Amino acid sequence: AKIKEVEFVKSSGRAKDCPKDDRPEFAMLGRSNVGKSSLINALVRKKEVALTSKKPGKTQLINHFLVNKSWYIVDLPGYGFANAPESARMDWSAFTKGYFLNRETLVAVLLLIDASVPPQKIDLDCANWLGRNNIPMTFVFTKCDKMKGKGKRPDENIKNFQELMRENYREHPAWIMTCSNTGLGRDELLLHMSQLRNF
Numbered sequence: 001a002k003i004k005e006v007e008f009v010k011s012s013g014r015a016k017d018c019p020k021d022d023r024p025e026f027a028m029l030g031r032s033n034v035g036k037s038s039l040i041n042a043l044v045r046k047k048e049v050a051l052t053s054k055k056p057g058k059t060q061l062i063n064h065f066l067v068n069k070s071w072y073i074v075d076l077p078g079y080g081f082a083n084a085p086e087s088a089r090m091d092w093s094a095f096t097k098g099y100f101l102n103r104e105t106l107v108a109v110l111l112l113i114d115a116s117v118p119p120q121k122i123d124l125d126c127a128n129w130l131g132r133n134n135i136p137m138t139f140v141f142t143k144c145d146k147m148k149g150k151g152k153r154p155d156e157n158i159k160n161f162q163e164l165m166r167e168n169y170r171e172h173p174a175w176i177m178t179c180s181n182t183g184l185g186r187d188e189l190l191l192h193m194s195q196l197r198n199f
C-alpha cells in the first residue's frame, strides 16, 4: 500500500466535470478545520499536493489527486463553516450531494471527525445522510493526539460518536484513529483503502 507518486489532476465545480476515466476514488470529507489538509499531506508525504486545494478559490471545489497513476484521492469542500451564510451552506450540500449520488467510481467516503471535541450534530447529520443513501463510508478520527489537557478526551469522544451511530446502522462503518502530527493511523488507513479497492 505504498504511495509512490501523486499528481494533482483537476479542480471541478460540478460532479459532472470530474475526471471521466474509471479509476476508483476515495473522497475525503469533513468539517472545515477538521484536519483534512494535514491528513492528506501526512498520507502522501508531499506538502505541495494538499496545499494546492488550500489555495484561494480551490477550497470550494472538488479536487482530484491521482495516486500511482491508478486511483484518486478526492479532496471535497469542508462543511459547517461557522460564519457562512445559510445560502452558502445550502450550495455546499446541493453540489456535494450531487457528487455522492452520481459518482460511480467512488469506493468510499472517508468521513473525517475531530476526536478532540464531543460528537457534533453536523457530523452526525452528515454520517446519517451518507448511511441513508447507502454510500460506503469509513470514519477517520483526526487529532487523536489531543489526549492530554482539559476537555481533550478523544477516547471518550470517539466512543460517544460510535454509540450515537450504532442506533442507525446495522453494520457499523469501519473506523480508524489518526494523528497527522505523529503519523498515527497512516499505514492503517492506506492498507484499509487498498483492501477496499482490491489491489
Ligand code: GDP
Pocket (backbone or CB within 6 Å): 030, 031, 032, 033, 034, 035, 036, 037, 038, 039, 078, 142, 143, 144, 145, 146, 178, 179, 180, 181, 182
Ligand atoms: P482542514 O481545514 O480540514 O484542511 O484542516 P487543517 O489540516 O488545515 O488543520 C486545521 C488545524 O488543526 C490546524 O491548526 C492544524 O495544525 C490542526 N491539526 C491538524 N491535524 C492535527 C492533528 O493530528 N493533531 C493536532 N493536535 N492538530 C492537528
